[in-house]
Structures are given as C-alpha cells and as structure tokens.
Amino acid sequence: MTKVDVLIAGAGAGGICAALAAARSGARVLLLEKADQIGGTGVHSPVSLICKFHGTDHRPVNLGIHRELFPFAYLHSTQDFRPQALRLTYDERELYQRYLMLLSAEPLLTVRTGEGVQSVHRDGSRIGHVITDLGREIAARVFIDATANGNLSAMADCRAMKGREGDGALQSATLVFGMGNVDVQKLKVAEFKTRGGLASLWRELSDLYRKAKKEGRTRNPKSSVVAFPYPDGKRLLFNSNEVTGVDPTVPGAEEASKEKGRELVQELIEILREHPAFENATVEFVANKMGIREGRRILGDYILTEQDCLGEARFDDMVAACAYEIDIHDPGGGPTRMVNIPGSGYYHIPYRSLVAADAENLLLGSRCISGTHEAHSSYRVISGVSAVGQAAGTAAALAVRYANGDVRAARPEWIRFVLREQVQFVEGNVYSPPGWKTPYSE
Ligand SMILES: Cc1cc2nc3c(=O)[nH]c(=O)nc-3n(C[C@H](O)[C@H](O)[C@H](O)COP(=O)(O)OP(=O)(O)OC[C@H]3O[C@@H](n4cnc5c(N)ncnc54)[C@H](O)[C@@H]3O)c2cc1C
Structure with missing residues (x-):
C-alpha cells in the first residue's frame, strides 16, 4: 500500500x-x-x-x-466598472x-x-x-x-x-466555444476588451439572437448572448447556452448532455454569422467537456x-x-x-x-x-x-x-x-x- x-x-x-x-x-x-x-x-x-x-x-x-x-x-481592480476598464480574462x-x-x-x-x-x-x-x-x-x-x-x-x-x-434542481450547464478572426471594424465599437466595448458587442449580438429566437431558430433558453474576450483582444469565448437538467452525480449524464450542448452551439454560430463582423470568423474550438456549475x-x-x-x-x-x-x-x-x-x-x-x-x-x-x-x-x-x-x-x-x-x-x-x-x-x-x-x- x-x-x-x-x-x-x-x-x-x-x-x-x-x-x-x-x-x-x-x-x-x-x-x-x-x-x-x-x-x-x-x-x-x-x-x-x-x-x-x-x-x-x-x-x-x-x-x-x-x-x-x-x-x-493584480495590476487592475475587478471593482473598476468604468467603460474604459479592461474585462480581466485569461487564456x-x-x-x-x-x-x-x-x-x-x-x-x-x-x-x-x-x-x-x-x-x-x-x-x-x-x-x-x-x-x-x-x-x-x-x-x-x-x-x-x-x-x-x-x-x-x-x-x-x-x-x-x-x-x-x-x-433539488441544479444550476444549468453550458458547453463553451471560442471564435476568432472577428472583423472588429464592423462592430459599433471596434474592440471588445473593455467593459464598454464588450457591453456594446453583447447588445449587438443579443439583438440578432433574440430576433432568431422569436423566429424559432434556436431552442437555447438563454435570453441573451454572453461572450468574453481573450487577453489578446482578438478572440472571444462564448459562455452562451443553458443546458438544463444535467446532474453530474448520475453516471453518464454529463457526457449525454454534450449532444444537446453541441446543437445549441451550432445554432448560435449560425446566428452569429449573420453579423457582418462574424461572417468570416473562425470557430477556434468547441469544449470537449461540458461546463458543470x-x-x-x-x-x-x-x-x-x-x-x-x-x-x-x-x-x-x-x-x-x-x-x-x-x-x-x-x-x-x-x-x-x-x-x-x-x-x-x-x-x-x-x-x-x-x-x-x-x-x-x-x-x-x-x-x-x-x-x-x-x-x-x-x-x-x-x-x-x-x-x-x-x-x-x-x-x-x-x-x-x-x-x-x-x-x-x-x-x-x-x-x-x-x-x-x-x-x-x-x-x-x-x-x-x-x-x-x-x-x-x-
Ligand atoms: C460554463 C461555466 C462558466 C463559468 N464561468 C466562470 C468564470 O467566468 N470565472 C470563474 O472564475 N469561474 C467560472 N465558472 C466556475 C469555475 O470555473 C468552476 O466552478 C471552478 O473552476 C471549479 O473548480 P474545482 O476545483 O472546484 O473543480 P474542477 O475544476 O471541476 O475540478 C475537479 C476535478 O476533479 C476530477 N475528479 C472528479 N472525480 C474524481 C475522482 N473520483 N478522482 C480523481 N479526480 C476526480 C475532475 O476530473 C476534475 O478535473 C464557470 C463554470 C462553468 C461551468
């Protein structure tokens, strides 16, 4: 032993x-x-x-x-809410x-x-x-x-x-994915590293998403689009779907939920592509592991x-x-x-x-x-x-x-x-x- x-x-x-x-x-x-x-x-x-x-x-x-x-x-404060403050993120x-x-x-x-x-x-x-x-x-x-x-x-x-x-209901789970090659010049605010820039991006994408949701083009229950910049300010990580009813203590449940997660990811990518800034954006990855909260x-x-x-x-x-x-x-x-x-x-x-x-x-x-x-x-x-x-x-x-x-x-x-x-x-x-x-x- x-x-x-x-x-x-x-x-x-x-x-x-x-x-x-x-x-x-x-x-x-x-x-x-x-x-x-x-x-x-x-x-x-x-x-x-x-x-x-x-x-x-x-x-x-x-x-x-x-x-x-x-x-x-630690060079910044996470309590700095000014529009020009950086959203602090990691790779x-x-x-x-x-x-x-x-x-x-x-x-x-x-x-x-x-x-x-x-x-x-x-x-x-x-x-x-x-x-x-x-x-x-x-x-x-x-x-x-x-x-x-x-x-x-x-x-x-x-x-x-x-x-x-x-x-006994558990918080929803999320399958995250990353996108790069976003044409920032086609956004209302041409960057998304700062709080102000990111808020503007969320508004633009959420408008598009809500319209698609009304038209029945996604089954994602989430009400808006949420994404965060990578520190290089060039790529985005989307934390933007809610997969419900996933209990990670039930054997196989986490793995099985990935299928649903992938469908919601695909639906969102297709909606994002309708925005000129995302027309040629690349999907960098779709997580291999379900995000369990x-x-x-x-x-x-x-x-x-x-x-x-x-x-x-x-x-x-x-x-x-x-x-x-x-x-x-x-x-x-x-x-x-x-x-x-x-x-x-x-x-x-x-x-x-x-x-x-x-x-x-x-x-x-x-x-x-x-x-x-x-x-x-x-x-x-x-x-x-x-x-x-x-x-x-x-x-x-x-x-x-x-x-x-x-x-x-x-x-x-x-x-x-x-x-x-x-x-x-x-x-x-x-x-x-x-x-x-x-x-x-x-
Ligand atoms: C979609 C999503 C978005 C989130 N967003 C943020 C965010 O923006 N910022 C933030 O700070 N936090 C965020 N969180 C929360 C945060 O990421 C996690 O709660 C945190 O990382 C959990 O850390 P942990 O060490 O508790 O568990 P984990 O990082 O999950 O590690 C647990 C480890 O235990 C291992 N394990 C399990 N069973 C066994 C076993 N029997 N023997 C040995 N190993 C085992 C697993 O394989 C795993 O590697 C988010 C979470 C999710 C799901």
Missing part, C-alpha cells in the same frame, strides 16, 4: 491550490486526477473571466496562489502551463493523471485508504475532496446536499448561506474570503440571478465549511464545500475555489503535523498564520503553531 500524508482527489483550481499549499507547508502530497490532464473546469471547459476578487475599497481579498495563477490581473493554455510549472516546482508533491479515486475505505470515523481505478491502494492521514461534485466524500458515505431547497455540496460543520454572503459575514474561524456575486444560472434556463455582495463587498468562508461533518480526517477543497445552493453560486468561481483549496491544503498539513490527521484539531489561528506567511489575505487573530518553522526556511 502506498502511504502519503495528504491525498487529494481532483486537479482543478481547488485541488491544485490545495496540493501546492499542503506541499509548501511540509506535507508529502499525492494529487490524483481521473482525467488525462490536470486543470479541471477552468482549463477543459474554459471560462475566460477572472471573477471579482476585490472588496469595494479595491483591496484584493485573495492574495494567495490565485495571484500566482493570474499575476497580470486557458497559459493557465494550464502555469499549473504545470507551479506543481513541478514542489519536491514533496506527486501528481498522477488518468487515475481517479474509485472507492473509499473507512476505519470508523476516519478514512483509512482509497483504491484507485488502476487498483492501487493509497493510505493517507488527511484526505481532501477536490472533485468539485463531492465524489470522494460520497464514496465515504458522507452526507451531502444537492440543488436548491424544495425541488453544480453537483453535490458536502455537509460540513457549518453550512454557509446566502444571508452570510449578502450580510458580509465575519467568522472567527475564517480561512478564506470571496467577493464574487451570488450568480445563479436558473435551473430551468430562465434569466440568471445576480446579486452583488454589498457594503465591504466580500464575506468570510469559515473553516467549519471545509470540514466534512461525517469524518475526522476529510477536508473539502473545491466547490463541494458546505454551503447552500445560493451561497455555492458565489464561491464556486476560481477566485473563491482557489482560496478554499489553499486553506484546505494548509489545514491538512497542520493536521498531519500536529494531530495525526484530525482536521478539527488544526486551529483556525494556526491556519491563518501559515496562510499569512504565504501572503494570503486573512482577517482575525493569528498564532504560530507550536515550534512552527516555514519548511522553506529549514
């Missing part, structure tokens, strides 16, 4: 940040990804937009690994390279792709080991579920929540709510913060509900929401943390999930070093101390763990 300090399942934004943080804090880490490549949603169903990570006063509330992923974004190929570079720099970290967790074996209140789909048995002192949909936790029989209260949310020691987000919650056990809006893509495909975080513009995410209620040594390190459907719609973005992952990885390393893997014994003040050492944004008291030395200073 292979033995490590921390085993992390899932190498999306959350899992990668968890792995980097745990290894940087001195733990021997194994990161398992069932797909052939690391990167998860942000790379294989690219999303383009760097979502809000500044408070209303323009101070970043995520200064952690997120900054290493998107350094250029998934660059993000992928950056992930690889950061992961390969950590001597205590091993990454395996094409090998997922297939079953989880408990030893009373603890998880003892997992078996991978290659048949390997791996024991760890702490496990981190970074599978987005809470797959590892479900295999460990942990309680989970799914969808909105009442009917929501799956299981694992029950933790605390359930973060919409009231917490909109009430700018401040928790004694904060280990991460998030500034992104409540952003619910309607499960039925209707209009998206977006609500800004008021006042300071951000809320705390408590450590208890990262601690799975039903195990002693399991942390949640991706969008499957413990929160309601509404709260999840906010912290699920890369800025939120990367902060969650970094906190989970740091806590896991501390639990290994000081408490034989009991994650509840990792004190939030210690976690914040180590996060702050890594320059992450934290608020509240910080205490150095006993005898703590930054691994890199030894």
Whole structure:
C-alpha cells in the first residue's frame, strides 16, 4: 500500500491550490486526477473571466496562489466598472502551463493523471485508504475532496446536499466555444476588451439572437448572448447556452448532455454569422467537456448561506474570503440571478465549511464545500475555489503535523498564520503553531 500524508482527489483550481499549499507547508502530497490532464473546469471547459476578487475599497481579498495563477490581473481592480476598464480574462493554455510549472516546482508533491479515486475505505470515523481505478491502494492521514461534485466524500458515505431547497434542481450547464478572426471594424465599437466595448458587442449580438429566437431558430433558453474576450483582444469565448437538467452525480449524464450542448452551439454560430463582423470568423474550438456549475455540496460543520454572503459575514474561524456575486444560472434556463455582495463587498468562508461533518480526517477543497445552493453560486468561481483549496491544503498539513490527521484539531489561528506567511489575505487573530518553522526556511 502506498502511504502519503495528504491525498487529494481532483486537479482543478481547488485541488491544485490545495496540493501546492499542503506541499509548501511540509506535507508529502499525492494529487490524483481521473482525467488525462490536470486543470479541471477552468482549463477543459474554459471560462475566460477572472471573477471579482476585490472588496469595494479595491483591496484584493485573495492574495494567495490565485495571484500566482493570474499575476497580470493584480495590476487592475475587478471593482473598476468604468467603460474604459479592461474585462480581466485569461487564456486557458497559459493557465494550464502555469499549473504545470507551479506543481513541478514542489519536491514533496506527486501528481498522477488518468487515475481517479474509485472507492473509499473507512476505519470508523476516519478514512483509512482509497483504491484507485488502476487498483492501487493509497493510505493517507488527511484526505481532501477536490472533485468539485463531492465524489470522494460520497464514496465515504458522507452526507451531502444537492440543488436548491424544495425541488433539488441544479444550476444549468453550458458547453463553451471560442471564435476568432472577428472583423472588429464592423462592430459599433471596434474592440471588445473593455467593459464598454464588450457591453456594446453583447447588445449587438443579443439583438440578432433574440430576433432568431422569436423566429424559432434556436431552442437555447438563454435570453441573451454572453461572450468574453481573450487577453489578446482578438478572440472571444462564448459562455452562451443553458443546458438544463444535467446532474453530474448520475453516471453518464454529463457526457449525454454534450449532444444537446453541441446543437445549441451550432445554432448560435449560425446566428452569429449573420453579423457582418462574424461572417468570416473562425470557430477556434468547441469544449470537449461540458461546463458543470453544480453537483453535490458536502455537509460540513457549518453550512454557509446566502444571508452570510449578502450580510458580509465575519467568522472567527475564517480561512478564506470571496467577493464574487451570488450568480445563479436558473435551473430551468430562465434569466440568471445576480446579486452583488454589498457594503465591504466580500464575506468570510469559515473553516467549519471545509470540514466534512461525517469524518475526522476529510477536508473539502473545491466547490463541494458546505454551503447552500445560493451561497455555492458565489464561491464556486476560481477566485473563491482557489482560496478554499489553499486553506484546505494548509489545514491538512497542520493536521498531519500536529494531530495525526484530525482536521478539527488544526486551529483556525494556526491556519491563518501559515496562510499569512504565504501572503494570503486573512482577517482575525493569528498564532504560530507550536515550534512552527516555514519548511522553506529549514
Ligand atoms: C460554463 C461555466 C462558466 C463559468 N464561468 C466562470 C468564470 O467566468 N470565472 C470563474 O472564475 N469561474 C467560472 N465558472 C466556475 C469555475 O470555473 C468552476 O466552478 C471552478 O473552476 C471549479 O473548480 P474545482 O476545483 O472546484 O473543480 P474542477 O475544476 O471541476 O475540478 C475537479 C476535478 O476533479 C476530477 N475528479 C472528479 N472525480 C474524481 C475522482 N473520483 N478522482 C480523481 N479526480 C476526480 C475532475 O476530473 C476534475 O478535473 C464557470 C463554470 C462553468 C461551468
């Protein structure tokens, strides 16, 4: 049996940040990804937009690994809403390279792709080991579920929540695609990199789209066209269809939904071609992976709510913060509900929401943390999930070093101390763990 300090399942934004943080804090880490490549949603169903990570006063509330992923974004403020402000976006190929570079720099970290967790074996209140789909048995002192949909936790029989209260319906899914060679001179505003230019593009394309929709030329329930520029200002990523009723926890459902997604993509491309600027535009790619917004949310020691987000919650056990809006893509495909975080513009995410209620040594390190459907719609973005992952990885390393893997014994003040050492944004008291030395200073 292979033995490590921390085993992390899932190498999306959350899992990668968890792995980097745990290894940087001195733990021997194994990161398992069932797909052939690391990167998860942000790379294989690219999303383009760097979502809000500044408070209303323009101070970043995520200064952690997120900054290493998107350094250029820190030269701007995501709270700058002037028409001439840039829409901050990323190129998934660059993000992928950056992930690889950061992961390969950590001597205590091993990454395996094409090998997922297939079953989880408990030893009373603890998880003892997992078996991978290659048949390997791996024991760890702490496990981190970074599978987005809470797959590892479900295999460990942990309680989970799914969808909105009442009917359990999940946010819609989207198949994204990219287009290039757009003739910007034929747009009303001849660029789409700025907020003003992009808003003008959306209006022009949405007018065309709504007309086509009235004429019955698309079955896409979405009410308008949404696209974001790549950083080069030459290509666009379309996040512009709503595929409803996709439950990623049902085997085969995600794969089956791609067919519907492809039909909606094709319909939209044909409509776009009617605009002179898109007459000769090229389809750069259609994602091979369906973009899934929501799956299981694992029950933790605390359930973060919409009231917490909109009430700018401040928790004694904060280990991460998030500034992104409540952003619910309607499960039925209707209009998206977006609500800004008021006042300071951000809320705390408590450590208890990262601690799975039903195990002693399991942390949640991706969008499957413990929160309601509404709260999840906010912290699920890369800025939120990367902060969650970094906190989970740091806590896991501390639990290994000081408490034989009991994650509840990792004190939030210690976690914040180590996060702050890594320059992450934290608020509240910080205490150095006993005898703590930054691994890199030894
Ligand atoms: C269409 C769409 C548009 C979006 N737009 C934006 C946006 O503009 N900006 C933004 O910041 N966010 C956006 N988001 C949200 C954001 O991209 C994701 O929520 C976030 O990237 C999720 O990161 P994650 O680490 O939680 O999960 P993921 O990136 O999904 O990673 C989970 C990984 O776990 C792996 N896995 C699953 N099961 C196992 C297993 N048993 N063993 C091992 N590995 C496993 C999966 O293969 C996957 O690689 C969007 C999401 C969608 C779907």
